[in-house]
Amino acid sequence: MSRLDDELAFAHELADLADARTRAAFGGRQDAEEKADGTWVTAVDLDVERRLRAAIRAHFPDHAVLGEEDGLDGPPGAPTWVLDPIDGTTNFVKGNPVFATLIGLRIDAEEVLGVVSAPALGSRWAGVVGEGADHNGTPVHVSDVARLAEAEVAFGGLAYFAERGHGELVADLAGRTARQRGYGDFWQHCLVASGSTDVAIEAEVNLWDLVAVKALVEAAGGRFTSLAGERTAAGGDALSSNGHLHDEVLAIVATHRTTAR
Structure with missing residues (x-):
């Protein structure tokens, strides 16, 4: 049993929630705005992050959340969920399927868990440090190329x-x-x-x-x-x-x- 079984299962629930929203919107017209850093944001980015934040607050009220769109909130030093609601917003807006929701968990400033869900690619990766990773449920491992x-x-x-x-x-x-x-x-x-x-x-x-x-x-x-x-x-x-x-x-x-x- 993983020390983070509950957190990993919950991260998959968050990914399901995000995928339902991004999959439904992908391919349609997006009203995008350019942020101060030159990147784009859409109403879907904002909506996904707020839905995930609400779910985290309900499930882990003692955890913190850091998101690209709405910043950091929660108790100092708490386990922190780090969210990018749509990584690849420009792709998303242009109809390019290479976009994903990124859901990470940091504990004591260490990145311990990650779920990356790319619904338009039909792909979801998940991993817990020290316990392995998978792609769509099949275990994956880095290459052995040494040169x-x-x-x-x-x-x-x-x-x-x-x-x-x-x-x-x-x-x-x-x-x-x-x-x-x-x-x-x-x-x-x-x-x-x-x-x-x-x-x-x-x-x-x-x-x-x-x-x-x-x-x-x-x-x-x-x-x-x-x-x-x-x-x-x-x-x-x-x-x-x-x-x-x-x-x-x-x-x-x-x-x-x-x-x-």
């Missing part, structure tokens, strides 16, 4: 790398790896957890983008850090991998950080 020259690397938005002075890093990693893809957002980290991609890297992300996927990747046997090598979802950037390749990629990143200065 960067044989690896597939996935990049988040390329403009963010350029803005942060990491444009040459993208070219360098592309030259050192067998395949390069731009899955973006949650999906690339889920593919790392599933063993379909070996490395995923992002230059600019927020805590709510990462808590669920960090827990998932670690539950699947991988590693997840900031680009500075810190084991955190709060670093503002991210690197996930199968573990075998992680230190080598961090060393390459460090070289380009030094050069950028």
Whole structure:
């Protein structure tokens, strides 16, 4: 029995609640507004987050909630549910099926549980750190690729790398790896957890983008850090991998950080 059985079952209930709303709205006209950070928000984002918050308050009244749209509330130091109601809102608005609801749980500032539900892809990933991960109920594990020259690397938005002075890093990693893809957002980290991609890297992300996927990747046997090598979802950037390749990629990143200065 998992130490987080109740929380995991409840996270799936939250995902069901979110999927019902996003699946019904997907493909229709969305009234989207641009936020101060340049990302988009729709009425569906807001509605999903508020529904999930209400469900959490009813089920775990002593827990806290941090969401992309409505911030943090709840007692300090409490277990904290971290929500991104629609990761990939731009995709959602444009009719691209690569969007998901991210549901993560942090206890004592550690990411311990993650559920990522992508209804338009027919996919749901779930994991508890130290206890394994699954995709649609089938166990998954990171790949065993141990040579960067044989690896597939996935990049988040390329403009963010350029803005942060990491444009040459993208070219360098592309030259050192067998395949390069731009899955973006949650999906690339889920593919790392599933063993379909070996490395995923992002230059600019927020805590709510990462808590669920960090827990998932670690539950699947991988590693997840900031680009500075810190084991955190709060670093503002991210690197996930199968573990075998992680230190080598961090060393390459460090070289380009030094050069950028």
